[in-house]
Amino acid sequence: MQRHGKLAIDGGEPVRKVPLPYGRHEVVEADVCAVANVLRSDWLTCGPAVEEFEADFGASVGALYAVSFSSGTAALHAAAHVAGLGPGDEAITSPLTFCATANALLYQGAVPVFADVREDTLVIDPQCVEQRLSPRTRAIVPVDYAGHPADIDALRDIADNHDLLIIEDAAHAVGALYRDRPVGALADMTTFSLHPVKHVAAGEGGVVTTRDSELAKALRRFRNHGIETSPRERARQGRWDYDMSDLGFNYRLSDISCALARSQLQRLGANLLRRQEIADTYHRAFRDLPLLRLPTVDESVVCAWHLYPVRLETEQLTGTRDEILNALRSEGILASVHYLPVYWHSYYRGRFGDRKGLAPVAEAAWSRLISLPIFHGMSREDVCDVIAAVRKVLAHFC
Numbered sequence: 001m002q003r004h005g006k007l008a009i010d011g012g013e014p015v016r017k018v019p020l021p022y023g024r025h026e027v028v029e030a031d032v033c034a035v036a037n038v039l040r041s042d043w044l045t046c047g048p049a050v051e052e053f054e055a056d057f058g059a060s061v062g063a064l065y066a067v068s069f070s071s072g073t074a075a076l077h078a079a080a081h082v083a084g085l086g087p088g089d090e091a092i093t094s095p096l097t098f099c100a101t102a103n104a105l106l107y108q109g110a111v112p113v114f115a116d117v118r119e120d121t122l123v124i125d126p127q128c129v130e131q132r133l134s135p136r137t138r139a140i141v142p143v144d145y146a147g148h149p150a151d152i153d154a155l156r157d158i159a160d161n162h163d164l165l166i167i168e169d170a171a172h173a174v175g176a177l178y179r180d181r182p183v184g185a186l187a188d189m190t191t192f193s194l195h196p197v198k199h200v201a202a203g204e205g206g207v208v209t210t211r212d213s214e215l216a217k218a219l220r221r222f223r224n225h226g227i228e229t230s231p232r233e234r235a236r237q238g239r240w241d242y243d244m245s246d247l248g249f250n251y252r253l254s255d256i257s258c259a260l261a262r263s264q265l266q267r268l269g270a271n272l273l274r275r276q277e278i279a280d281t282y283h284r285a286f287r288d289l290p291l292l293r294l295p296t297v298d299e300s301v302v303c304a305w306h307l308y309p310v311r312l313e314t315e316q317l318t319g320t321r322d323e324i325l326n327a328l329r330s331e332g333i334l335a336s337v338h339y340l341p342v343y344w345h346s347y348y349r350g351r352f353g354d355r356k357g358l359a360p361v362a363e364a365a366w367s368r369l370i371s372l373p374i375f376h377g378m379s380r381e382d383v384c385d386v387i388a389a390v391r392k393v394l395a396h397f398c
């Protein structure tokens with residue numbers, strides 16, 4: 001304790017020398033072998049590893065169809081496209097998300113309409129969604145913030161009453177459960193990310209799941225320039241000709257990436273258990289700190305713990321969120337913040353104006369939030385370092 005007395009940011013000794021990121025991937029020898037096997041095969045892209053990964057991913061989240069994409073952002077764009085969103089349309093989404101969620105709507109010429117989040121779980125508030133409905137609303141795009149599933153049943157009621165589609169951004173929530181049902185099998189379309197900071201890493205990559213065969217077909221077409229058949233289908237049929245019936249993109253995920261993601265998927269269960277264990281340890285370790293508000297998990301869900309977001313009771317602390325965050329980072333704990341409300345990014349301000357007060361709960365959360373490190377490769381020492389650093393820093397700002 002003596003050694004840790006003075007804050008590192010004030011010239012004291014840091015809790016740890018090697019900085020700990022807030023999230024990171026873990027690649028094991030089996031992953032390397034899976035990728036090497038593809039490199040020795042006939043197909044680097046559009047080959048069998050793509051369908052194998054999609055089959056395994058769909059099965060793991062209880063979805064009939066899983067379509068892979070070159071990124072989670074491409075997956076969101078594709079979902080917005082096949083949902084039929086276009087100029088003049090609105091889609092209601094959460095402001096407390098990575099900007100890609102709303103950007104995907106803009107790609108289609110649709111307008112993202114931001115509804116505030118629930119004060120406890122920070123997922124989109126169905127009552128606020130209702131207040132944002134207009135004759136132009138076509139879709140609801142909830143975000144499973146930090147791995148906590150959105151209130152899909154309540155959103156489903158709204159969607160059914162107003163003939164809307166639900167596109168769930170589950171980039172944080174692979175493996176999460178909502179009322180005993182897996183995220184991926186709940187919404188009309190669910191999108192996932194395979195970025196290394198997420199649970200299943202492919203370098204870059206994304207997935208859309210759906211139970212609708214027509215949507216699945218349209219998703220496959222969109223990722224392949226709008227062409228009906230894939231090169232492998234044509235090879236199987238001995239054909240060379242093809243028709244482009246829709247304006248699509250090249251959003252395909254290579255066999256190399258799919259092999260890595262499929263190999264990683266086999267450890268998803270262990271990954272989720274480890275994250276739950278870390279979250280439980282944090283809960284116990286911080287329970288006695290009244291100035292730290294710990295994340296709330298609704299009784300009806302199992303959280304996938306992509307993030308462990310705490311909120312500071314800033315009124316009662318002698319430092320701002322940024323001062324406390326910077327002090328933590330100086331201790332070697334590379335905590336971060338998720339997220340600036342999307343509409344406060346300069347692009348959104350420039351295009352839609354300064355909209356202070358649009359989502360007061362999300363705005364208040366932003367000024368208090370800190371995401372502590374949580375990922376499956378964290379050692380016991382790593383977890384102890386986070387706890388020691390948080391306690392040390394908070395003690396200085398009490």
Ligand SMILES: *Cc1c(COP(=O)(O)O)cnc(C)c1O
Nearest residue numbers: 071072073098100171193194195
């Ligand atoms: C990571 C993320 C995305 C984008 O995924 P990429 O694979 O990085 O394109 C979208 N939405 C949310 C909430 C994310 O966290």
